[in-house]
Structure formats: C-alpha cells, structure tokens
Amino acid sequence: MPQTTILKIEAHRLFCELGAQAGLAVTDYRCGAEWIKDDRNRLHIVQRYDNSGAPSVVLKFAQRPVDKEAFGRILDAHHGAQAALSGSELNTVPQILAEDRCAQAYLMQYIAGDTFLELCRNQSNHTPLLRKAGAWLAAFHGGTFQQKRPFQPRFMVRHMGKLAGQMRVGERRISGQGQFITYADRIGEFAGTAEGHIGTIAAKHGDLNAHNILISDHATAGFDFLGTDNAPVAYDIARFLQSYTQLVGDMDDLKTGHAVPQRAWDAFFSGYDLVGADDPTVIFLSKVQILTDWNRMQDKTTLKSLLRLERLKEIARQAFT
Numbered sequence: 001m002p003q004t005t006i007l008k009i010e011a012h013r014l015f016c017e018l019g020a021q022a023g024l025a026v027t028d029y030r031c032g033a034e035w036i037k038d039d040r041n042r043l044h045i046v047q048r049y050d051n052s053g054a055p056s057v058v059l060k061f062a063q064r065p066v067d068k069e070a071f072g073r074i075l076d077a078h079h080g081a082q083a084a085l086s087g088s089e090l091n092t093v094p095q096i097l098a099e100d101r102c103a104q105a106y107l108m109q110y111i112a113g114d115t116f117l118e119l120c121r122n123q124s125n126h127t128p129l130l131r132k133a134g135a136w137l138a139a140f141h142g143g144t145f146q147q148k149r150p151f152q153p154r155f156m157v158r159h160m161g162k163l164a165g166q167m168r169v170g171e172r173r174i175s176g177q178g179q180f181i182t183y184a185d186r187i188g189e190f191a192g193t194a195e196g197h198i199g200t201i202a203a204k205h206g207d208l209n210a211h212n213i214l215i216s217d218h219a220t221a222g223f224d225f226l227g228t229d230n231a232p233v234a235y236d237i238a239r240f241l242q243s244y245t246q247l248v249g250d251m252d253d254l255k256t257g258h259a260v261p262q263r264a265w266d267a268f269f270s271g272y273d274l275v276g277a278d279d280p281t282v283i284f285l286s287k288v289q290i291l292t293d294w295n296r297m298q299d300k301t302t303l304k305s306l307l308r309l310e311r312l313k314e315i316a317r318q319a320f321t
C-alpha cells in the first residue's frame with residue numbers, strides 16, 4: 001500500500017480517537033480538505049473535518065520524523081502562544097481540542113480565512129496584509145515578553161563563517177556556493193549598531209513563513225510553532241519578511257543595501273509596534289536570513305525551487321551591495 005494511503009488511514013483513526021476525547025460526534029464528520037507534506041525529512045498530514053451541524057476542526061499528524069520530545073515542545077509552544085493571546089479576538093492561535101503526544105497528533109479549531117501567502121498572490125496591494133501580520137506578531141511577542149538584553153551578532157557571524165569553511169573544504173555543497181561564501185565572509189561588516197543594541201526577548205515562533213498565518217476579515221491567526229525557545233524578536237521578523245520577499249515581494253522596490261522591499265518593510269512596521277522599522281537587529285538579521293535560507297535550499301530539481309533560488313540570489317545581490 002502506498003505510504004500516503006497508510007498515512008491517511010492512520011490520520012482518520014487519530015481523528016476518531018482525538019475527536020471522541022474532545023466530545024465530538026466523530027461519525028458526523030467528513031474530511032473536506034487535506035494538505036500532505038512529503039519530503040526527505042518529513043511526512044505530515046493536515047486534514048479539515050466538516051460537519052454540517054457543528055464547527056469544522058483540523059487534525060495535524062506528523063508521522064515522520066519520530067521525535068516525541070520535539071513534538072511535545074511544538075505543542076507546548078502552541079499552548080503558550082494561545083495563552084498569551086487568549087485576551088485578543090483580533091490576533092489568535094487555533095485552540096487545541098485534544099492531543100496525543102505519543103502518536104504526534106493533535107486536533108484543533110478550524111480557522112476560516114486564507115493564508116497570508118494566498119492573499120498576497122491574489123491581490124496587488126499587500127500593505128493591509130503586511131500590517132495585519134505585523135500586528136499578529138507584535139501581539140504574540142508582546143504577550144510572551146521576557147526581558148531586554150544586549151544583542152550579540154557574533155554567534156550568527158561565527159555560524160556563517162563555519163558554513164563557508166565547510167563549503168571551502170568540500171564538506172558541504174550548495175547551489176551558488178562561491179557567491180554564498182563571499183557574502184558569508186562579509187556578514188560581520190553588516191552588524192553595525194546591532195552589536196550591543198538593547199533588544200527585546202520573547203517567545204520565538206521559529207517558523208513564521210508566509211503560509212503559517214491565516215487572515216480573515218475579523219481576525220489573524222498564527223500556527224505551526226517550532227519550539228519553546230525565547231529569542232530576540234528580530235529572528236521571527238526577519239524570517240517572516242524574508243519568506244514574503246522571496247515568495248511574492250516586489251523586486252522593483254528592493255533598494256541597494258536592503259533585504260526587503262521598502263514599502264513592504266514600512267507596511268509590516270505599521271502593524272508591528274514592539275520595535276521600530278529602524279531597529280538595527282532586524283536590519284542585520286534580515287541579511288543573515290537570506291544566507292540561512294540559501295544554505296537550507298536543498299531541492300535543486302523542481303522549476304519552482306530553481307526560480308526561488310534565482311530570486312534569492314537577486315535579493316542577496318541587493319542586500320550585500
């Protein structure tokens with residue numbers, strides 16, 4: 001039997017188990033939509049279950065990799081974020097209805113709306129969307145604020161130096177690595193006033209890409225948290241804005257020395273109010289994020305991934321000039 005068929009059968013079994021735990025009449029629900037992530041490292045399924053007489057729910061089941069501790073941290077982060085945002089109707093996190101940490105599955109509330117990415121692809125004015133995403137992230141960081149701490153760029157500078165070193169000796173190979181090494185060697189030059197800047201530390205979403213935010217007319221929801229780390233808020237901001245830029249950013253508005261188009265940057269910071277648009281840690285980490293994404297770009301086979309790499313190289317050319 002194909003592995004995705006087995007995955008679907010197991011997902012349905014987990015839906016019945018978790019749905020019963022949550023007090024749902026599981027036999028009245030039908031699977032209405034599903035997303036499968038099947039790559040070298042991961043086999044995940046997300047399914048929406050609908051019932052004409054009750055709200056829809058979403059099952060998420062991560063069959064691979066098997067790492068119960070990491071999965072537990074994902075759930076802890078999700079619960080933490082939900083608690084932090086529980087007072088807001090505008091900025092939310094889907095409520096978890098039941099979970100099975102051993103099976104690596106959970107059932108949550110379905111959020112109506114479209115992903116930030118789908119909305120950006122379907123409308124030319126991204127300003128209101130970026131503002132809403134910024135507001136959601138500010139609510140999440142504000143609700144999980146830990147402390148203020150001086151920022152130390154040297155960890156990322158060292159990390160990039162290490163990657164470049166591995167590439168030089170042939171231990172690691174990526175597409176366009178000659179160019180990557182040039183930029184990685186120079187990343188320290190861009191730390192500027194980020195060094196020692198008193199930054200804001202809060203919970204880190206860890207994987208805030210353009211498709212992990214759902215927006216409707218009434219609310220914005222974030223999901224798919226990666227773990228329970230606390231970190232400078234600039235990491236999530238840089239990750240989100242880089243994902244946006246690489247996928248749908250206006251390249252004509254990307255100025256020399258910048259990692260993100262100016263209008264998009266300003267729109268995001270019209271919603272994000274914990275640190276300003278001139279924050280040196282965000283400016284520095286936005287450049288670091290380009291290299292992080294470049295280093296992780298493994299798939300060199302599909303046209304989509306080749307086009308994404310070309311866009312990334314163009315962004316890097318602007319950012320590191």
Ligand SMILES: Nc1ncnc2c1ncn2[C@@H]1O[C@H](COP(=O)(O)OP(=O)(O)OP(=O)(O)O)[C@@H](O)[C@H]1O
Pocket residue numbers: 035037044045046058060094108109110111112115211212214223224
């Ligand atoms: N609670 C929810 N309500 C509505 N839609 C959801 C919900 N959770 C997930 N989705 C939808 O399912 C898709 C995949 O979910 P999720 O991001 O959790 O899976 P994933 O396997 O981690 O995907 P990726 O790695 O691409 O982010 C989302 O992009 C979203 O469209």
Ligand SMILES: [Mg+2]
Pocket residue numbers: 211212224
């Ligand atoms: Mg996701």
